[in-house]
Amino acid sequence: MKITILADNKIIAPKSLKAEWGFSALVESNEVLMFDVGLGTALNNLIMLQKPFPEKIILSHGHYDHTTALYPFPKKLRLYAHPDVFLPRFFEGRFIGLPFQKELVLNNFDYLEQREPMEVSKGIWALGEIPREFETAVLKDSFAIRDGKKEKDEILDDQSLAIKTNKGVVLLLGCCHSGLRNTVKWAEEVVGDEVKFIIGGTHLIAYPEDKILEIVKNLKVDLIAPTHCTGLKAEMIISKLMGENYKPAGVGSEFEF
Numbered sequence: 001m002k003i004t005i006l007a008d009n010k011i012i013a014p015k016s017l018k019a020e021w022g023f024s025a026l027v028e029s030n031e032v033l034m035f036d037v038g039l040g041t042a043l044n045n046l047i048m049l050q051k052p053f054p055e056k057i058i059l060s061h062g063h064y065d066h067t068t069a070l071y072p073f074p075k076k077l078r079l080y081a082h083p084d085v086f087l088p089r090f091f092e093g094r095f096i097g098l099p100f101q102k103e104l105v106l107n108n109f110d111y112l113e114q115r116e117p118m119e120v121s122k123g124i125w126a127l128g129e130i131p132r133e134f135e136t137a138v139l140k141d142s143f144a145i146r147d148g149k150k151e152k153d154e155i156l157d158d159q160s161l162a163i164k165t166n167k168g169v170v171l172l173l174g175c176c177h178s179g180l181r182n183t184v185k186w187a188e189e190v191v192g193d194e195v196k197f198i199i200g201g202t203h204l205i206a207y208p209e210d211k212i213l214e215i216v217k218n219l220k221v222d223l224i225a226p227t228h229c230t231g232l233k234a235e236m237i238i239s240k241l242m243g244e245n246y247k248p249a250g251v252g253s254e255f256e257f
Contacts, residue, residue, distance in 0.1 A: 002027075002254060002257075003028075003170070006041075006049075009227070013252025015252060022040075022066065023201050023227065024036045024038035025172055029121060029163070031122075033055070033058060033161075036060050037067060049252065058081070061085060062084060063089065063096055064097060065096075070100065073109075076109065080126050081113070081114060082156070084156055090142060123164040123165075127183070129156055131186055132179060135207070135215070136182065137176060139155070139206075155178070159174075160174060160176065160178075160187065164193060165257040168193060169191050169194060172200050180215055199223075199255060201230060205231030216238055216241050226238055
């Protein structure tokens, strides 16, 4: 099983790749899956890296930096997503939601509504709504419109991928608004094995230094490769605390398990 970062804020591989404020990763296993699609660089980077085209797409949540590049994927490609990905969303007064009407997405994709954990390919689970016992990373001054009414946006659609390997669970994160500790705990419950590898956006950028230290010190993993919304301060803390178990990651990074 191989994971390749296709969209991120920074570039790792020395190729003609592009970076953006967004996230997308390709999972090559029994099937080829794309987890999030980013803003617009993922397809170019996929081609430049000579990667196979995805057979299925899974969305982590409905923010623009994870969903904008849904086109020009082929008509009726299978798409897994929580129904809340279609909610109009705003942060500090600006629109940050999925930039397509729901009807257009339903017409173009084979959409499968997914609230609960679901095995989207053999040994790979989309985690669905994640129970929240510990801290979360929702956005301050943000709201969504549901049934014509304004509400605080708890980003309940935020989910991650949990991939079972013979070395433990690989946790692939989009933004982890549900909270890193909550997501790790839920992945272990769903898969029935320990999370040993974490790759993707942790959204630790949302926390002060003492909270980042508390969260990272509680991780018992063999690898953490943070991307996207982790933040430079948090990444430096992770590097210091995790030592050789920390790996810088960005566009072009590949991980094999």
